Amino acid sequence: MLLRDGVDLQPFNTMALAAPAAHFVQVRSDAELQAALALAEGESWPVTLFGGGSNVILAGPVPGLVIRMASRGRRVLSRGTEQVLIEAEAGENWHQLVCWSLDLGLSGLENLALIPGTVGAAPVQNIGAYGVELCDCFDSLQALDRQTGELCWFNREDCKFAYRDSRFKREAGRYVILRVRLSLARQPRLAVGYAPLAEAWKATGLQVPDARVVAALVTGIRQSKLPDPAVLPNAGSFFKNPVVAVEQAQGLAQRFPAMPQFAQADGSVKLAAAWLIDQAGWKGFRDSAAGVHSEQALVLVNHGGASGAQILQLAARIRADVLARYGVELEQEPPVIGSL
Template sequence: MSVLQSQVDLRPYNTLAVSEQAEHLLVVENERQLLAAVQLASRNNWPLTLLGGGSNLVLAGPVAGLVVLMRSRGRRVLSRSSSMVVVEAAAGENWHNFVRWSLDLGLSGLENLSLIPGTVGAAPVQNIGAYGVEVKDVFVSLDALDRHTGAVVSFSLAECGFAYRDSCFKRAPGRYVILRVRFRLSLRPYINVEYAPLAAAWQATGLQSPDSRVVSELVCAIRRDKLPDPAVLPNAGSFFKNPLVSQAAADALLLRHPGMPHFPQPDGLCKLAAGWLIEQAGWKGFRRGDVGVHQAQALVLVNYGMARGSEILALAADIAAEVQQRFGVVLEQEPPLLGTLRA
């Protein structure tokens, strides 16, 4: 475990590049160090915050207590059948590197989730998803430390309570520390290219046989074209969830906006494209001081310099208010807040 640091600037540890202070900070590289950090926080009665890639959060103010940077590593094959393989990865593993490792083993299932920033441990919390695939689709189980009991417990697929960008871990923040996650992947190549831009890119290759590595490369190309690189222009990816509305509400909107993207869901609801709604409301490319809406993707808020979390949240609130006024649709912020909100 690293040396305990105090009053550490978290700007390098969040992809929105917001500058806020952590009261205390530790870097942990394995499970033993992580458990020691949790015990240290408990002994001192410090709030505990786990930070992986820092790619899905908004720093709204200074962070009290102990911030733990998750840097645990480890990937392995647990079991193999004639068609499936179960793999496990430590919570601190970089997600995209883990996806690439699975492809190197000839496994299919994670390719649509390529180039998503963050760590393996954060993936089930958010039930990350892209281009027609979510973590829950390949999830087997995970182990987590229950901070209420001090025991390490396992969670099955059903016990995680996965929903759209949601899980039981997100609904009980601070209680569980995810240690390792297991996935079931396929030895037999198959592809999911139902998402329109991905389908077009796949068709353009002319390939007739499934090739997961090619799909991964196409996904990476689409993401790079659509989303700004946080290392170049700080951002937290999609800032709003795609809203779910009743089919009746969607039909009413379609009468006024026939070209509105809409995606009927198995449960009878209809998913709308938040980016389209924001763009139609005139916010695409908008800038206010150091915070703005990306010029190519209205779903992404960016930090052009030294924007504060409060400035980012204020812009997000204005966007959501206008979308609700124009369309009657409520937008929900995707990245959670971290830190004591500044007045």
């Protein structure tokens, strides 16, 4: 475990925002993590946990100790007649885990291909795409409880998953996820109902379910709509799709008949944040180095040299405009780290 001071976090976040960490360490095992946390406690340093840096906005200098999870390892734990249980360490790259599961002939993660970030961050956000969420194939995870120092296992119910949410997000900072277990199917159980994916699947003409094909289609769709962070820095979807009461949705439908609406099981209605932002005229907007992607209104981008403050100021302008036009409050998806 190598402790470094004054490390620029720009290489460690996909938005490529420059911000110094007062102290920085990468940990590759449970023992190194516990040693890093003990050091921070002894020095009275606040702790910030970092994974792939794909869902975070750095607003400025980060005090205390930044711990980057760099543990590696993935394995098959058990094979049943229908399901296979796999386990991956928190520092594993998510997309590489998806590809590995496909190499094993397993199904369940294909719709989540090419989502940036690490395995340990996936349950926090309950990542999802094209009609599938992590919780759909989640089995359990092990985490370190920083309040008690205990290693704890959490099943699906314990995690309290919701749309882009979990107990680990609501109790930010308490738990450090160490490893994740997923239950995947031996036979393909494809979810291709999401419109763009359904069209792409139909175009293949295939009659036999094939998880690899679905993963390739998802990858193609994402690459056509979302910028590669290595080329145009971004943090993925910047806003959640807002969920409103059915009465508000009905009123919006009368005023804006073309507005996409999706009924939810609890009676509420989910709206498309991208549509709201696009219709408000923000897609492709640029203010200095901060901008909105020209192909996907949900994605804010760094054209080079933007600061966290500039990105957040642009996000605030978009939120205020959407609220004024539609009476809908947008919620930012990536958390903010550091001080302005």
